[in-house]
Amino acid sequence: MFIAPFSSLGGAFFIIFIESLQGRSAVKIKLMKQNIILLLILLFPFLTNAQKKITISGNVKDIKSGEVLIGATVYVTNEKRGATTNSYGFYSLSVKQADSIGLVISYQGYQPKILTTSGRTDQVIDYNLEEKSTSLAEVVVSLNKNNNNVSKAKMSVINIPMKQIKALPMIAGERDVLKVVQLLPGVQSGQEGTTGFYVRGGNTDQNLVLLDEATVYNPSHLFGLFSTFNTNAINNVTLIKGGFPAQYGGRLSSILDITMKEGNKKKFSGEGGIGLISSNLTLEGPIKKNKSSFIISARRTFADLFVKAFTPKNKNSTNYSFYDVNAKANFEVSKKDKLYLSFFKGLDNAKYVGLSSLNYGINFGNTTGTVRWNHLFSNKLFNNTSFIYNDYHLSLTTTQDQYYAQLYTGIKDVNFKSDFSYFPSPSHSIKAGFNYSYSTLFPSTTSAKAPKNGNINKPNLDSIQHVYSSIIAFYVNDDITVSERISASVGLRVPVFVKSDVQYLRYEPRATIKYQLNDATSIKAAYTIMNQFKHLVPNSTASLPTDIWISSSKIVRPENSHQIALGLFKNFKDNTFETSLEVYYKTMSNQVLFKEGAQSIQSAAIDSKLTFGKGSSYGAELFVKKNVGRFTGWLSYTLSWTNQKFDSLNFGKQFPFTYDKRHNLSIVGTFDLNKHWTFSGAFVLTSGGAFTLPTGRATVYGDGSLYDGTYYDYAGRNNYRYRTYHRLDMSAIFHRPAKIFGMKYQSELVISIYNIYNRHNPYFIYLTKDAITSQTSAREVSLLPIIPAISYNFKF
């Protein structure tokens, strides 16, 4: 079988290869045998299936732009089952031979298509779907066969509709993918207003954020207030929190898979917006009609220009600028070959003087480039091969209360991967492949009292030690339909981490099983093991992003998680309402934190300043979503507990994770009043996160020495809680066709109000002591008050 070299055998061969490279000639035959047995177990059902079948394959696209529709359902009425399109809009279905085959093709927000085709021979059919108008929305409900949330052996996976992302009110009117992710069940937001998100008790670094398969290490702008993703350039956003398919790896807690648009294949078009913080412009069009296209999208803030103009000279030199550029081109080289080129660059540059004697200089950015080649070996075998490059850096110098911290994080990755999708029979859909990545990390961190002259030297990049490592991972995953009621997704991923002085081989079995109770109800269970070889070491005390990325090493062992999840999925009213209730339990080992009091004048080995522990998270997540109709939206509620335990912290006792927030409720709604007006709102209510304060004060005296003074007596780490967080955001969008110089275009005026009742939510708390009375007190800082905003968007 073709698949063997790419999965278990491949894994075994690679291990032998690595061993021999390192001069360890002893071949691990035992490992190889284990892999072959696993492979046979995975493929056994497929090998035994030999009925006469035909294959229907093709692509599903938007009729107007030719943009592929990811996750569209192609449903076979004869067999009451279907397939979904992959990231390239491709689907393949093996069905039993018949005189005719009935098909329903559906995609959320689009008019479904019903058709009949010959069932005697293999068919290649491309479908073009048309976006629904508001008035049609209620009529077509009964044709919506898109019940993937119930029928697929997938759980803890959420697709976020782009329409919702574009309609929801956000800070200063900036549309934001990550802010919408924060409103999903199982996701906790970070500090107020920031794009940081924490999934099922994992730290931010445990989220793998992919843009066209390239890793984006810091997907934020403006101190994290906005994400780097320009919504006009995005086609699809999927969040996976558990039940990870085997093609994904490298992070413990979530995968946020973002796919860029390919560009309009039919005609030249554009869209743009003018907002308070930034403006953007997207242009797209065919390079060769219906064959190839491009899209280029750019966004830049003009806040820096305003600040420069309005800030008197010799005053605080607060300044901030950011931009991002997305570009993509795709070429249909032949009927069976497509080539995709994607590029992304985002950069932030800031200088900030102000808040609580806080000064701050930051420069960070991501650059990614992806070259992908799709090849159709047959209508049952699809391949994508990618070459990916990404470059991330963050340089931060910050002073607070006469102390400074300076850090530099640099990451360069070169990735090569090949993924095969094979659709051998109605009962199996197999994915297999490998991924090789070569990473260079150069982290540096320094913290001490600021020099009297205030001049803090910039880090010398040449003097920072470069850390090189490789990861190769092999995987195989089979989506198996056992019976009408039972299906499963079973896979194995085998990553190998190699560094000059250490290597780690890990096995990551993945399994999701679904039992269908009826057409609209199913129960599912998932078990996954994940490993992570790059780590962000968080600083729990500073109110700024002083985190630093490091690689696994002899001292820093790979982070590891085991997660089990159970869920009940039920749809109502022909899939108009999707509901789910999931419970999960996750354990995490080799978690990384800085040691108590760790600081250095010189940025020596960071490893020695770290301490390692474990964590666990468990909870329940309720999700109720309305997909179609004039009113769409969702309610998500999460009840969760997340704790950590480090031998050298908190007297060795368990303590709550910083973002352990017991209750998390989000209500999100969008209402299309008519063809001109759309209203949206989002309400968020969360328990306060944890932070550390001393519970007691101890006086120490002894001969008037520098030791004399007051010391903190801590009862526990993260022993206090911030106040409850809540806010309501609203927006109104006025759509109107307009004309300029005789050219017609669609215009949109967006009026939004963030934090409509001006709640002063806590941002951080710090302690002070009165200079005269020596009385101690706490001060709370709130960041974002009510923020009205207006922006204007256009599309032609």
Added chain:
Amino acid sequence: MKKKTNTIFILFLLVIMSCEKTITIKQQSYQSKLSIQGLITPGELPKIYINRTVPYFDPKVNTRELTVDNATVTLNNGSTNDMLHFDSAYNYHYCRYDFFYTHAQAIQANTSYSLNITFNGIVYSAQATTNQSKVSITSLNYVQTFKDLYGEHEGIIVGYTDKPGEENFYRYEMGRMIDSSVHSVDAAKSSCTFGQKYYVKELGRTIYADKNVDGKALTFTFEPNYSHKKGDSAYVRLQSVDKNIFNFYDNLDRQKLAQYNPFVEPVFIIPGQFKNAIGVFGAYAVSDSVLFVYPE
């Protein structure tokens, strides 16, 4: 147009504007405990400082409110069991009384002492032995600027040779006469001496261990606590302290740094020799005094 631009700018300012206020935090239940510091050295009278810890936001702040004056304190060296009495000394620099327990018998060399404190029916006990080696200062120099975790400051460089074959810990001690024109690093000046000279003793905040440098000639630089003028003189001594003193003050030193530096993880005070109390009972030896004159 200008009006429109101003509106946009005001909206932008809202984004970066913050609100800050003093809040009342509901104090978590806190069981007050003792804070004990007792360092003994041969030839000197013992001084045992005993304070009570208080909830963090408790209004009690001055030494008299915090000191424990009704404990029963004894010092036993195997042959005598001396009861210490409550006493005080006036601190001329901070214009306050410092309170401690003491008695008239000087500490003996090469003797094991047992400290027992009985307070509210609970007995707190710890042991220390005065067997540390005296290590002589071989050189004293001055540097205008040196850099450590506490920042840039002047320093006095102490040279000595580590006693080989022992686990040793060192810190500096300086004694000098000053007046109200002198300020300490916390910017405090005496407001009650009116030009009259008074004696101060200061101890280095960092204790140096001889790990990996056993028996070698060493130097360390310390930051003096009090300001000075050219020609001011002081007597410097080198303390050889025991491991309990090192552990306790190293813990305090790291916490102090974490208090100052917002980029450092908080440091918890680890329970040491006393159960249910913060503190140390330790012994040290001191070198002979060396005269030091500030060159600038």
